[in-house]
Amino acid sequence: MGLPAGRSSSRSRGSAGRRPAVLPLLLPLLLLLLLCPGACRAAAPGEAEAPILYLWKTGPWGRCMGDGCGPGGIQTRAVWCAHVEGWTTLHTNCKPAERPSNQQNCFKVCDWHKELYDWRLGPWNQCQPVISKSLEKPLECVKGEEGIQVREITCIEKEKDVPAEDIICEYFEPKPLLEQACLIPCRQDCIVSEFSAWSECSKTCGSGLQHRTRHVVAPPQFGGSGCPNLTEFQVCQSGPCEAEERGYSLQVGPWSACSMAHARQVRQARRRGKSKERDADRRKGLRDPEARELIKKKRNRNRQNRQENKHWDIQIGYQTREVMCTNKTGKAADLSFCQQEKLPMTFQACVMTKECQVSEWSEWSPCSKTCHDMASPKGIRVRTRLIRQFPIGSERKCPELEEKEPCVSQGEGVAPCATYSWRTTEWTECRVDPLLSQQDKRRGNQTALCGGGIQTREVYCVQANENLLSQLNTHKDKEASKPVDLKLCTGPVPNTTQLCHIPCPIECEVSPWTAWGPCTYENCNDQQGKKGFKLRKRRISNEPTGGSGGSGSCPNLLEAIPCEEPSCYDWKAVRLGDCEPDNGKECGPGTQVQEVVCINSDGEEVDRQLCRDAILPIPVACDVPCPKDCVLSMWSAWSSCSHTCSGKTTEGKQIRARSILAYAGEEGGVQCPNSSALQEVRSCNEHPCTVYHWQTGPWGQCIEDTSVSSFNTTTTWNGEASCSVGMQTRKVICVRVNVGQVGPKKCPESLRPETVRPCLLPCRKDCIVTPYSDWTSCPSSCKEGDSRIKKQTRHRVIIQLPANGGRDCTDPLYEEKACEAPQVCQSYRWKTHKWRRCQLVPWSVRQDSPGAQEGCGPGRQARAITCRKQDGGQAGIHECLRYAGPVPALTQACQMPCQDDCQLTSWSRFSSCNGDCGAVRTRKRAIIGKSKKKEKCKNSHLYPLIETQYCPCDKYNAQPVGNWSDCILPEGKAEVLLGMKVQGDIKECGQGYRYQAMACYDQNGRLVETSRCNSHGYIEEACIIPCPSDCKLSEWSNWSRCSKSCGSGVKVRSKWLREKPYNGGRPCPKLDHVNQAQVYEVVPCHSDCSQYVWVTEPWSICKVTFVNTRDNCGEGVQTRKVRCMQNTADGPSDHVEDYLCDPEEMPLGSRECKLPCPEDCVVSEWGPWTRCSLPCNQSSFRQRSADPIRQPAEEGRACPDTVEKEPCNLNKNCFHYDYNVTDWSTCQLSEKAVCGNGIKTRMLDCVRSDGKSVNLKYCEELGLEKTWQMNTSCVVECPVNCQLSDWSPWSECSQTCGLTGKMIRRRTVTQPFQGDGRPCPALMEQSKPCPVKPCYQWRYGPWSACQVQDAQCGEGTRIRNISCVVSDGSADDFIKVVDEEFCTDIEPTIDGNKKVVLEETCTQPCPGDCYLKDWSSWSLCQLTCVNGEDLGFGGIQVRSRAVIIQELENQHLCPEQKLETKSCDDGQCYEYKWMASAWKGSSRTVWCQRSDGVNVTGGCLVVRQPDADRSCNPPCSQPHSYCSETRTCSCEEGYTEVMSSSGMLEQCTLIPVMVIPTVEDRRGDVKTSRAVHPTQPSSNPVGRGRTWFLQPFGPDGRLKTWVYGVAAGAFVLLIFIVSMIYLACKKPKKPQRRQNNRLKPLTLAYDGDADM
DSSP states (O other): OOSOHHHHHHHHHHHHHTHHHHHHHHHHHHHHHHHOHHHHHHHHHHHSOOOOOEEEEEOOOOOOBOSSSEEEEEEEOOEEEEETTSOEEOGGGSOGGGOOOSEEEEEEOOGGGGGTEEEEEOOOOOOEEOOOSSSOOOSSOSSOEEEEEEOOEEEEETTTTEEEOHHHHHHHSOOOOSEEEEEEOOOBOOEEEOOOOOOOOSOSBSEEEEEEEOOEEEOOBTTOOOOOOSEEEEEEEOBOOSSOOOOEEEEEOOOOOOBOOOHHHHHHHHHHHHHHHHHHHHHHOOOOHHHHHHHHHHHHHHHHHHHHTTTOOOOEEEEEOOEEEEETTSOEEOGGGSOOSSOOOOEEEEEOOBOOEEOOOOOOOOOSOOSBOSSSOOEEEEEEOOEEEOOBSOSSOOOOSEEEEEEOOOSTTOOBOOOEEEEEOOOOOOBOGGGOOTTOGGGSOOTTOBEEEEEEOOEEEEEOOTTOSSOOOOHHHHHHOOEEOGGGOOSOOOOSEEEEEEOOOOOOEEOOOOOOOOOBOSOTTSOOSSEEEEEEEOOEEEOOOSTTOGGGGSOOSEEEEEEESOOSEEEEEEEEOOOEEGGGOSSEEEEEOEEEEEEETTSOEEOGGGGTTSOOOOOEEEEEOOTTSOEEOOOOOOOOOSOSSBOSSOOEEEEEEOOEEEOOOSSSOOOOOOGGGGEEEEEEOOSBSOOEEEEEOOOOOOEEOTTOOSSOSSEEETTEEESEEEEEEOOEEEEETTTEEEOGGGSOGGGOOOSEEEEEEOOOBOOEEOOOOOOOOOOSSOOTTOOSOOEEEEEOOEEEOOBTTOOOOOSOSEEEEEOOOOOOOOOEEEEEOOOOOOEEOOHHHHTTSTTTTTTOEEEEEEOOEEEEETTSOBOOHHHHHHHSOSOOOSEEEEEEOOTTSOOBOOOOOOOOOTTOTTOEEEEEOOBOGGGGGOTGGGOTTTSOSEEEEEOOOOOEEEEEESOOOOOBOOTTOOOOGGGOOOTTOOOOOEEEEEEEEEEEEETTSOEEOGGGGTOOSEEEEEEEEOOOBOOEEOOOOOOOOOSOSSEEEEEEEEEEEEEOOBSSOOOOOOOOTTTSOEEEEEEEEEEOTTSEEEEEOOOOOOEESSOOTTTOOEEEEEEOOEEEEEEETTEEEEEOOGGGSOGGGOOOSEEEEEEOOTTSOEEOOOOOOOOOOSSOOTTSEEEEEOOEEEOOOSSSOOOOOSEEEEEOOBTTTBOOEEEEEOOOOOOBOOTTBSSEEEEEEOOEEEEETTSOEEOTHHHHHTTOOOOOOOEEEEEEOOOBOOEEOOOOOOOOOSSSSBSOOEEEEEOOEEEOOBTTSOOOOSOOEEEEEOOOBOEEEEEEOOOOOOBOTTSSEEEEEEEOOEEEEEEOSOTTOOOEEEOGGGGTTSOOOBTTBOOOOOEEEEEEOOTTOOEEOOOOOOOOOBOOEETTEEOSSOEEEEEEEOEEOSOGGGGGGOOOOEEEEEEESSOBOOOEEEEEOOOBTTBOOEEEEETTSOEEESOSOGGGOOOSBOOOSSOOOSTTEEEOTTSSEEEOTTEEEEEOTTSOEEEEEEOOOBOEEOSSOTTSOEEOOOOOOTTSOOOOOSSSOOOBOOOOBOTTSSBOHHHHHHHHHHHHHHHHHHHHHHHHHSOOOOOOOOOOOOOOOOOOOOOSOTTO
């Protein structure tokens, strides 16, 4: 156990290797051990090492701790000693020498290290297959093979780019994944197209070759097989050759690299040149001094040009090529075999290639972000380098000249970045008017609107002040923040609108007037004079709020009538005592004493001493009837006064009456009085109808009261902040009712209302505005052609509006000033200097060529270019590289004219056309120099000096393109609906215009500027944007009468639908579900049960029906008048309709009666019943009593019982009472409110036990508990209309040219609609077409054929032109060529490439050469897919070059066919399927097709390939047999197969014919039918019959399916026949009597659904 692992493993490996040799040695050792077990056992402890039982264990390293950041930290871990079985033990059991360290140095990571360290992710390596669980691979690959790919991940120190410990990076971010699953797609073999048609024969006579080619459609991928041959060729024969075939061709090789002449060659050439110059000087003689000076100036100028060209080191060298003669096998031959007049040039001047040279990098610029903030994005720092030397003739571009990288400013001096936050102004006043609907009549008068409203505020962005610990709401803080650009604030924008509430004034409600009081002094404490007042009062039942406040808005609560003889206290009679006869007699005249109490003017009982000055009521005379006397009833109560006051025409009267209860006897009794004596009338309300009261005006404005100084500057009174206390006054006048103002003495002075009261002066609020924002920036970069003067603006925001007399906002909120004159747009241009002298190939190279002595021929010349400003001043070359477009050509080919050459000027420009159709324009050139004298140069066919062409005939026609735009209102116009100028209610509607773009075309169908068609680019058409119309309801109906005349009921009012909303108007409220047409409002109401009362007159005298003339007594009937009257404070007053009183409680109008005889006892009317004790119980009784009025005579009838009792029966004469509460009303708003806080009410009812509502006093008398809340607050949702922002400005056109460009403008929802408000419109974006502009661009023309100058084959050149083309920008438009002048403003870039290539080298194959064809065009971009889903490997395109063979014997010299791929983005998934034609005999065509219809080779799975051949093997040789589709031999129709035991067809035997006679041929013609075979023609036997051949056996010898079917059908038919026979023979039963069940009607259970 103690051995090192390495050693033990090596030993085990060694022993395994030598196992056969060790076995013979082990056997003797085993024997020895068996023989001497004791000895061996004793020796073992001393020899073998003791096993290790205790080991050191370590825990994980802890966190790195230390004072500083970086490598100086220390981390620790736990170390302990453990037994091998796992339990911990003492440290002494483990070896101290082997104890691991418990601490180590570490790198302490701090937060700022995040910027210094980061994970570096290596690229994913190739996908490696995972070892498959099942070793068998499927025959057909469907999706691919699962694999795994890994990558390297290291923690690096970014600045030094060196690896660091992973733990540093893990501190900030967990280590990214090291490996991931991947997919190795199925192998994809190369896929090629179909072959092209065969080419023409390579030779016009004799034996030649013709070929056909194909191209690669998809390259081999993921280990797929390579591409097949792309070329097929075959031998072709033409007619025999008449002349001998030319076997040799002149071939030119490629040009060598450009090189300079060696110094020695140059010296030799110079020597020759100088000797020539000396000879020339001798010939010409010495030049004059002026000529020398001119030459000197020219040389100096050339030197300057060379200095200006320091960025381009142009050296003109030469290059050569080889010219040789080859035969058709490609072997070289002597030039003499290729005889021609002029051999190709073997040398030419060229420019030496120079690579780009750049300077070293500059230092990094300071970081663009100068503050420190981890949250916001990083800054950028830049470094640059300059081009020392520009490349010449090199394909490689210069490297990047600028490098950027993100950066963060760090260090102690770096300030933290500014943070920005939203601020808001104060909310504006709450406004109700934006919530009103269109039809609301309150729009006209918006002064007193209240309830729910809407208020707005402005949002602005400020730089957050981080130094303040808390944002105090003081003015200084508000002033400190100036607004900044809104884009700097990033958080959610605070609300700019909110719902608010204006408290509605509660109207003053007063109780009814009390009855007029007695005549009393104005002030009982100061009883002066004889003038008094009668008063009546009412109280405030609902205190008013809002308005002017207080009781000032209530009507007068007191009315007074002047009166004479006032008194403050008076006696009031309570009841009359019994009638006491005079002188102690039992009957006869007597007196009644009144019981009195002392009352004050308010009717309240007071101490009797106070009435000592008042006159006591005198006793009333009365009469106790003696026997046989006339008996009269008691006087009734006085009726209510007929008038409330007395005037000239009106006088108040009261009546009382009594009736005869019994007549007197004939003898001696006191007789009854006349009928007039049965009624009494007295005057009442004798005071005149002159009623006075104090009238109060509204309270005036609160004015500061300087005398009150006890209040502090700021105090709170009733919870409201105020700055001081002021005074309010109002006007109080004495008014006579129905007359007007009178003197104040007419009204009681002591009851005069107050005219002055203290009030709160709210604090003044001054206007507070923010400081001005910074000026907006002026445009920093100049724009060409924009000559408008730019302005810069600044603004500020009102954050507190003035109130309560504060300082107004007078300063402007917006300022603007013109920007300083913008810098002139500095444009740059390339200045080209004169071409230098044409430089020929060095003499040493061209000395052997013809004309070399003359010093003429093709050469190359260079020129200097410099960068200039537009005004001509010098500029740095880098400015032109950035702004001046492509660099002009630095060199060009030139020709030093030889003596025989013709020299001509360049062509002039074409003359102008002047717009004449069919006119001609010309251009010219001229012969110059000595060429004028040469005849061949004067040949106008070879060297024409004038060229003409017809002018274009321009005809233009305009036509509309694209769809109409949306209907757009003219700028700045917003129709105001129905005169509403309410903020937010203005919606865009009314007449607008819609636009359609116009395109202008010339006669050739080319798009041109619209101005050519005299059009401004649009068709305009008027259109209407319909205005939204809100739901229109009728006004509220009047409230219905209360549903109950006594107690609590409901009253209802409603609105009807008049017009539904349209065009996005406000929706209707939720209407009544029955007729969808009404809106109801239901409120509880209370009818006072004592409002209408039945009033009865006294009973009439009892009219005896059986008259006893002697006695005038007996049984009869008596009547009385019963009337319904309105009850008032003064008692019942006006007679009203009877239905207003409760019919159940109507008193009787007639009754039976007994008129007592003169000697009988007379008893008074029954008194009221006593109350039953509650709860009602039959064991309890109630009673009533009557008093004897006249005692009977001796012979008369005695008095009956004067007390009557009856048991108390529930709901008959005894009732229980209980409170009942009604349902809640709908939410009630003030008449001035639209929505907001309202109130729901309900009412309390007193209900009798029989269910009848009665007066509340019955429940109140019982003292029942009231636990219900009668009012509760509620909310009616406010109808907030959708508010939209203004339209944004029109966007830039979506296309710079073409037909389909659009401009868009948008608006946003600033306030979503709520409740029944107007919903937001769907149209939040409008578009209109842009004016049509032609799309001009440069396009390449086709390459010319490869031209080899003065030779038949070899390396040549091909050229192409660029032309200016126009299109309308759409994909399907054909591009049309136009004059180049239209593209003069466009940089010559083609397909995004600025490098325009118009000439390139090419190879013209020699006859017999084997060569590569041109590249095919790029294939479609194809993705790697499975079942139409992209696997994510990206798209790929391919092109190929096929090999062309001209001579079979040169086949071995052919190059390999070529394939080139590139990745692409816009790929598609393609599928490949096998397609097959119809069978033709035993064969058909099978091919593979791509899903887009292209036929290909490859791509389809070979295992799924359908058969193309279905011939039988062995062939069907028996007579009447053929090969079927199943590739087995079958017999023709009419024959049956006879099979061998091995399943092979042996013979075809004829089937007997079954003849079926038909109606058509009764004489025995037969109709036959046969199974038609597709390969055999139908041949009916002669005659009109048809024969069926029944073949029960198939070709395999088994019964055919139809035989089983016929057998099954016959069996079913047999069972059917048997069943029918059984039923026919069976005895029928007696039919049962049919019950007459009537159909029950269908009933529908109604479940309460309104739709039923």
